Amino acid sequence: MKSHYGIYGGQYVAETLLPTLHELEREYEKAKKDPEFRAELEHLFKHYIGRESPLYHARRLSQHCGGAQIYLKREDLNHTGAHKVNNTIGQALLARKMNKKRLIAETGAGMHGVATATVAALFGLECEVFMGAVDIARQAPNVERMEMLGAKVQTVTTGSQTLKDAMNEAIRDWTARSEDTFYVIGTVAGPHPYPAMVRDFQSVIGLESRRQCLEQCGKLPREVIACVGGGSNALGIFVGFLQDAPQVNCVGVEAGGHGLDTGIHAASICGGRVGVLHGCKTYLLQDNDGQIRQTHSVSAGLDYPGVGPEHSHLADEKLARYVAVNDPEAVEAFHLLARLEGIIPALESAHALAHAIAVAPSYSPEDILLVNLSGRGDKDMENIRRYHEKTQQKNPQ
Numbered sequence: 450m451k452s453h454y455g456i457y458g459g460q461y462v463a464e465t466l467l468p469t470l471h472e473l474e475r476e477y478e479k480a481k482k483d484p485e486f487r488a489e490l491e492h493l494f495k496h497y498i499g500r501e502s503p504l505y506h507a508r509r510l511s512q513h514c515g516g517a518q519i520y521l522k523r524e525d526l527n528h529t530g531a532h533k534v535n536n537t538i539g540q541a542l543l544a545r546k547m548n549k550k551r552l553i554a555e556t557g558a559g560m561h562g563v564a565t566a567t568v569a570a571l572f573g574l575e576c577e578v579f580m581g582a583v584d585i586a587r588q589a590p591n592v593e594r595m596e597m598l599g600a601k602v603q604t605v606t607t608g609s610q611t612l613k614d615a616m617n618e619a620i621r622d623w624t625a626r627s628e629d630t631f632y633v634i635g636t637v638a639g640p641h642p643y644p645a646m647v648r649d650f651q652s653v654i655g656l657e658s659r660r661q662c663l664e665q666c667g668k669l670p671r672e673v674i675a676c677v678g679g680g681s682n683a684l685g686i687f688v689g690f691l692q693d694a695p696q697v698n699c700v701g702v703e704a705g706g707h708g709l710d711t712g713i714h715a716a717s718i719c720g721g722r723v724g725v726l727h728g729c730k731t732y733l734l735q736d737n738d739g740q741i742r743q744t745h746s747v748s749a750g751l752d753y754p755g756v757g758p759e760h761s762h763l764a765d766e767k768l769a770r771y772v773a774v775n776d777p778e779a780v781e782a783f784h785l786l787a788r789l790e791g792i793i794p795a796l797e798s799a800h801a802l803a804h805a806i807a808v809a810p811s812y813s814p815e816d817i818l819l820v821n822l823s824g825r826g827d828k829d830m831e832n833i834r835r836y837h838e839k840t841q842q843k844n845p846q
């Protein structure tokens with residue numbers, strides 16, 4: 450199993466945590482080859498999450514843009530409303546196999562916390578979710594959802610009191626209690642084997658959509674577009690198409706916030722430098738002393754100062770392309786999809802959509818752009834309202 454992607458990845462953790470990571474890697478290697486584990490995962494994908502998710506031709510949006518046909522991979526239709534549950538189900542199955550009684554997780558916007566609390570309830574496991582005090586205040590509905598599902602939400606008051614601090618606390622807790630605890634990481638970051646394991650659980654998105662695209666359109670897309678926070682939904686869909694380069698371009702869309710030149714953004718690849726965070730070497734947003742910088746995005750799920758190490762490698766090798774979309778374009782795409790297709794997307798996914806909308810006119814009507822619609826936008830109604838209040842920009846409704 451690959452522990453490095455070029456110079457990126459690795460296991461930059463306290464020595465005391467290494468045996469735990471080695472055990473996890475061994476158990477995951479075994480599970481991956483175990484037909485029973487795979488059958489159970491497939492069963493839950495189908496009957497619990499509701500896979501496979503549809504590939505939907507957004508005709509009115511395509512017509513509006515002029516040019517390419519835009520197709521949406523509907524991960525927003527999964528149980529819990531996003532792609533994250535593909536991964537938490539896999540890790541919870543592994544936790545049960547390893548006889549761990551307690552799941553812990555970090556969360557920023559709360560979506561990964563909800564997806565972890567959900568599978569903890571499903572498997573009858575204890576669950577504690579670490580969340581920064583600032584995020585708890587601005588994501589109250591997800592805190593309520595986690596508690597409804599039986600999870601305990603631990604308030605993190607260190608540092609900037611957001612996602613990176615929550616992840617630090619989770620790693621600290623795990624180091625102290627690894628005998629009975631399984632740490633469920635929510636994206637393709639963290640120390641090996643997490644980036645590889647999370648990629649595997651999310652690869653179902655890419656494998657399904659490549660087959661669906663060939664069945665429905667008889668050809669492959671020109672671009673496969675996904676938003677990049679830590680990078681799990683993007684890597685999940687890219688996996689299906691990386692072998693099709695150069696006919697197919699994989700494009701990762703980072704959160705440009707107020708613009709790359711303002712420094713107020715969360716675009717780790719487009720605007721960051723190489724460093725080490727949360728156990729892996731990767732592109733990070735940091736100052737000259739190597740301190741992690743404050744990040745900003747209108748979408749809480751993209752508001753992470755790092756990115757999965759495999760993306761750093763794909764970027765360096767030009768095997769995938771990374772661009773940034775700013776807050777206003779993402780918000781505009783959010784409204785456009787709601788009005789033209791009757792689908793309210795997550796603000797994260799709206800970043801990917803905004804890139805597709807921008808480039809569609811440069812393609813011909815025979816060309817296909819495949820956008821990963823990573824989640825639904827019910828969770829973002831309050832964020833959108835606040836955004837329009839702040840910018841004094843009229844909500845088109």
Ligand SMILES: *Cc1c(COP(=O)(O)O)cnc(C)c1O
Nearest residue numbers: 636678679680681682750797824
């Ligand atoms: C968490 C989240 C993301 C960002 O995480 P990735 O690991 O980059 O996929 C994107 N979209 C939605 C809907 C999310 O909940």
